[in-house]
Amino acid sequence: MDRNLVGKVALVTGGASGIGRATAIEFARRGAAVVVADADATGGKETVSYIETNCDARAMFVGVDVTDAVSVEAMIRSTVEHFGALDMAFNNAGVPDRAASLHVSTQENWDRVMSVNLEGVWHCMKAELDQMLLAGKGAIVNNASRSGLVGVPSDGVYGAAKHGVVGLTKAAAIEFAGKGVRINAVCPGLVETALTRARFGDELAARAKLANPLGRMAQAEEIASAVVWLCSDAASFVVGVALPVDGGATAR
Template identity: 75%
Template sequence: MSKIVDKKVALLTGGASGIGRATAIAFAKRGAAVVIADADAKNGEAVAVDLRERFGAHALFIHVNVTDPASVQNMVQTTVNQFGGLDYAFNNAGVPDGSTSLRVSTQGNWDRVMSVNLEGVWHCMKAELDHMLAAEKGAIVNNASRSGLVGVPGDAIYGAAKHGVIGLTKAAAVEFASKGIRVNAVCPGLVDTALTRAKFGDDLIPRSRLANPLGRMAQAEEIAEAVVWLCSDAASFVVGVALPVDGGATAR
């Protein structure tokens, strides 16, 4: 296993489940200290214990609500206090669109998706950049989506939030590249996680056969590999990209 992120400090929101959990494991396997930040304390603590037991990793769970700027500030400050710095941040916490169509969507759907998926990323980037700018180094990866690159039926609010995540990513990338900080986004297609199982139910497997040229869902580990690479020095000249990891869904 390549040690491309050895001895770095990686902070992941939404690290208790799905893509965040798989990315926490991928960082720990490569020798990084990992902070799992999530609103779900039970599963988040369990991931931290797993990383310590299986990989001997420095791993810590921090409770966070990404919609609350004070909670986000605490997450970043605790990371720096406990591990002495912050090298990589994966802003990944997210929720699905609660509506099935723009026509039936509600103010409640809008408020929830925008506050977690877009405003939450903004809060996190602000707090992370404070520390990275002081250190004059760092890498941020935001989790957008295929729905941030193209229109997906039934995903209007979610798609608007994810297009916004890519906007935040590109603007920050060009603003802070000269300060030693790289900012990029990853754009997964359909991934087998709790989020997609809850959203699509029995329709998930048939839907995944049509979702992309590979004819299957991604496993969360396949997204995690892209995130680790984007954070690492192996991607030292990659700035401001919205990288599709979608089995070719947006290529056709």
């Protein structure tokens, strides 16, 4: 294992579960100190405890609601107070669309999906940029989705939020590239997590078979390795990409 992130500080929102947990663990395996931020304290503390026991790295849980700018600013303050810096951030906290179809989608579904999946990323980027611009360096990766690149039926509101994440990523990437902060997005295909189990239930295995040329779901670790690479110096010339990690789904 290449511990190329020793001495760096990483922040992962949605680090209590799924892709966020796998990414927090991968940052730690590579030597970074990790802030696991989530609305779910139980899951977040489990991620921290796993890191402390297995990864030879420091970790801390911070409770956050990414829909609340004040809570997000407090998360960044805690990060810097505790670990002295913020070098890498993965804005990953998200919720699934609950609508069976766009025309029966409710206002409540729209508000919830937009406030967590799009506005939450904006809040996080603002607070992270404040800190990274002071330091003159940093790397941010936003978690978009295959639904941020192409239209996915019955994922209309979710897809609108994720297309928004890609737009935010590209505009900010251009704006801040000359100031030492690299910003990119990952666009996962179907990944086996609590979110997809809640969204698709018993249909999940069948959907996964059809979803991409590999004919299977991704495991969260397969997304985590792309995120950690994008945050590392190995990706020093990669700016403003929305990287599909989708088993070839969007290549069709």
